[in-house]
Amino acid sequence: MKVLIVSVNRSRQPGAVLPYGACVAAQAAVAGGHETRLLDLMFEKHPEQAVERACRGFRPDVAGFSLRNIDNNDMRNPVSYTAEAAGLIAAARRACGARVVLGGAAAAVMPQALLSRTRADWCVLGDAAAAFPRFLSALASGAAPLSVPGVCTIAGGVFSANPPDFTTSAGAGLFPEFGRWVNLRAYARQMAAVPLKTKFGCPFGCVYCTYPAGEGGGYRLCAPETVVRAVHKLAAAGVRDIEFVDNVFNSPYAHAMQLCGLLAQNPAGTRFHTMELNPEFTDAPLLTAMQRAGFAGIGITAESADDGVLAALGKNYGSAHLHRAARAVEEHKLPCMWMFLLGGPGETRATVRRTLAFARNRVRASDTVFFNAGIRLYPGTPLEAAARLEGSLTMPREEMLEPVFYLSPGVEKKWLLETLAAATRENMNFIASDTLALPFLSGLYGLAHFAGVRQPLWKHTGTIRRILTGLGVRA
Ligand code: B12
Numbered sequence: 001m002k003v004l005i006v007s008v009n010r011s012r013q014p015g016a017v018l019p020y021g022a023c024v025a026a027q028a029a030v031a032g033g034h035e036t037r038l039l040d041l042m043f044e045k046h047p048e049q050a051v052e053r054a055c056r057g058f059r060p061d062v063a064g065f066s067l068r069n070i071d072n073n074d075m076r077n078p079v080s081y082t083a084e085a086a087g088l089i090a091a092a093r094r095a096c097g098a099r100v101v102l103g104g105a106a107a108a109v110m111p112q113a114l115l116s117r118t119r120a121d122w123c124v125l126g127d128a129a130a131a132f133p134r135f136l137s138a139l140a141s142g143a144a145p146l147s148v149p150g151v152c153t154i155a156g157g158v159f160s161a162n163p164p165d166f167t168t169s170a171g172a173g174l175f176p177e178f179g180r181w182v183n184l185r186a187y188a189r190q191m192a193a194v195p196l197k198t199k200f201g202c203p204f205g206c207v208y209c210t211y212p213a214g215e216g217g218g219y220r221l222c223a224p225e226t227v228v229r230a231v232h233k234l235a236a237a238g239v240r241d242i243e244f245v246d247n248v249f250n251s252p253y254a255h256a257m258q259l260c261g262l263l264a265q266n267p268a269g270t271r272f273h274t275m276e277l278n279p280e281f282t283d284a285p286l287l288t289a290m291q292r293a294g295f296a297g298i299g300i301t302a303e304s305a306d307d308g309v310l311a312a313l314g315k316n317y318g319s320a321h322l323h324r325a326a327r328a329v330e331e332h333k334l335p336c337m338w339m340f341l342l343g344g345p346g347e348t349r350a351t352v353r354r355t356l357a358f359a360r361n362r363v364r365a366s367d368t369v370f371f372n373a374g375i376r377l378y379p380g381t382p383l384e385a386a387a388r389l390e391g392s393l394t395m396p397r398e399e400m401l402e403p404v405f406y407l408s409p410g411v412e413k414k415w416l417l418e419t420l421a422a423a424t425r426e427n428m429n430f431i432a433s434d435t436l437a438l439p440f441l442s443g444l445y446g447l448a449h450f451a452g453v454r455q456p457l458w459k460h461t462g463t464i465r466r467i468l469t470g471l472g473v474r475a
Contacts, residue, residue: 001140003029004060004098005038006051007182008085009068014436015445015457016042016190018182020197020245021104022066025128027176029064032133038181047084048091055095062136063098064124065089067106067114071403074433075343075374076417078403081106086118099139103128108214109378111152112159113401125214126150126164127200129173166216170200174222175230179237191445191455193243193273194234198222198259202247204278207314207345207382208375208406211247219252224259228266235268241296241455244274248301250281260289267294273456275299275337280317282325287332297456299337300325304344304351305358312346314382319358326362335459337368343416344375345386347408352416356423359430368461369430371423373416374405428462428469435465435475 005026007019019040029036039054041047055063065085072079089100102123107114111123122145124135131150138145145151152161174197178184184194200220202211231242250256263272272295279302290298302325304310307318329336340355359369377384379397387393387406395404407413424430444464448457457464468475 001034001061001136002058003034003036003062003064003136004054004058005029005036005064005066006054006088006092007038007040007042007066007068008047008081008088009066010041010044010047010084011069011072011081012190012442013072013074015441016187016192017068018178018187018192018195019066019068020195021068021128023176023178023181024174025064025066025103025132026181028129028132028173029136031129031173032136034136040182041088043183043186048087051088051091052095055092055098059096060098062101062139063092063096064101064103064132065118065120067102067104070106070109070114070401071376072437073372073376073403074437075403075405075407076433077437080401080403082114082117082401085114089118089120101135103132105214109210110401111161112154113398115152115154115159116398117401121153123152124148124150125152125161126166127168127170127173129171130165130168164216166201166218166220168220170197170220170222172226175226175233178234178239184237184239188240189446189449190442191449191453191457193241193455194239195243195245196227196230196234197245198224198227198249199246199255204248204316205314207312207386208378210378210381213380215247221252221255224255224262227259228262228268231263231270232266232268235270239270241271241273244272244276246274246276248278249274249276250286251278253281253286256281257286257289260286260293263293264289270294271296271455273297275339276301277325278317279321279325282321282328284328284331287328287334291332291334295334296454297335297337297459299339300329301339303339303341304347305340305355306346306351309344309346309351309355313341313344322358323362329367330364335367335456336364337370337456337458338363339370340372341375342371342373342420343405343407343411345383345406345408346410348410349415349419352411352419356419359423360427363429365429365462366459367429368458369427371420371430371432373420373432374407374413377404377406428465431461431465438475
């Protein structure tokens with residue numbers, strides 16, 4: 001069959017991200033013996049026309065739409081992407097008779113609502129490398145696609161789903177030939193690293209999160225040797241920055257340590273990044289190993305510095321782990337971004353102040369702190385159930401595609417946003433979601449790349465904000 005994969009994501013917030021999942025899906029279709037093309041809409045000015053053109057030119061039998069984001073996760077300036085996705089699918093329908101299938105991280109979060117909103121024929125959940133070829137061969141042979149694990153559909157108004165298989169192994173299918181599918185130079189010009197994933201699954205129980213539902217609760221690890229081979233292939237293709245995009249990079253701890261050891265022994269000349277360090281496993285030996293491996297920037301998803309809030313969020317760590325991680329960061333040279341999530345269950349003015357005090361006193365002035373206010377509510381999470389019990393969430397699940405957020409009844413939105421605005425004014429290394437929404441951010445990445453600045457750009461947050469403030473720009 002002829003298969004067209006369309007990567008729908010065009011968000012540049014906080015920066016362009018390479019369509020990793022779409023590349024995996026395209027490579028999986030090729031592995032299944034299908035003639036495959038990928039249309040990446042990231043840099044397209046007229047996406048609907050681009051879809052129509054691709055459909056008319058290629059005449060695909062199957063159009064697979066890779067949906068990464070439902071919305072921008074920003075309570076203050078919410079942007080929803082589903083109407084755009086529905087428009088693109090309608091454009092494909094106008095231009096060709098392909099059967100339309102959804103996949104991707106967004107599809108995994110709300111398959112039924114997305115199928116209904118976009119009127120796609122099918123949705124395939126789980127790892128594309130395992131599920132997509134099976135789905136395609138079922139279609140090609142006339143077998144029932146619903147017999148394939150991970151496939152769902154709405155027929156006659158009724159949603160049916162075959163649960164995804166969370167036992168398939170994580171292997172070479174996770175390392176597509178990126179350069180075959182996307183314009184790597186265009187991403188490099190936007191200072192976007194090439195993403196790599198080293199495992200599936202998430203065993204943690206954070207009350208707001210969809211990761212275990214999307215990938216299963218048990219780990220499926222890639223052999224570190226396979227990851228190192230993929231790194232060397234990318235380096236040979238000219239890639240200079242690689243970002244590990246695991247749900248949590250440093251768990252299992254031994255796997256991360258082994259990978260860092262192998263990367264240090266077999267240097268590829270690439271810089272590494274990850275924004276996904278869990279504080280429980282962020283200690284001095286890990287940071288030493290990461291530094292030796294060639295990491296150039298790390299992010300710690302701390303969420304709060306208050307033990308009560310961390311417990312209510314279902315976190316596996318407490319504030320003592322944050323303090324230990326801060327000490328380890330101080331002892332190393334790695335630039336670090338700390339990320340906090342304000343407004344979760346149990347949050348009060350006092351707990352917000354405790355988190356801000358940690359950020360002021362324990363984070364180096366040269367490091368960056370990112371604060372998000374309000375937590376996006378997703379169907380099926382414990383936080384959704386809590387919000388319904390509190391009475392703060394009343395809308396039916398099908399409508400939760402529109403951005404809806406949890407905010408603790410113990411803290412008023414106005415006070416929280418004003419307090420955050422004051423903290424970011426006073427501390428040039430603090431940023432909040434409104435900084436990510438700055439319209440000139442993409443131009444800034446381009447300029448920095450042109451000037452030879454190395455990733456990550458956020459390590460210059462303080463300097464950039466000082467310059468912009470001096471120019472009278474609120475950033
Ligand atoms: C790492 C990460 C980031 C990094 C990205 C770094 C980078 N260089 O790529 C950073 C921190 C920058 C980031 C930012 C954002 N992120 Co983010 N991120 C992730 C994370 C943890 C992993 C993403 C990833 O690359 N996975 C690896 C790839 C291979 O997986 P995948 O894309 O899902 O593809 C697989 C399957 O979905 C499927 N598949 C994919 N496409 C297709 C197509 C077809 C046809 C088929 C059949 C199958 C298929 O097969 C693939 C292989 O297994 C996910 C969580 C998660 N577990 O998905 C969140 C996640 C994708 N992010 C999310 C969000 C919201 C955002 C932001 C909007 C938030 C913000 N304002 O910062 C931005 C948007 C950035 C942008 N420009 O688009 C949401 C998206 C869903 C939603 N809730 O809307 C997720 C799911 C987290 C969540 N549950 O809320 N993110």
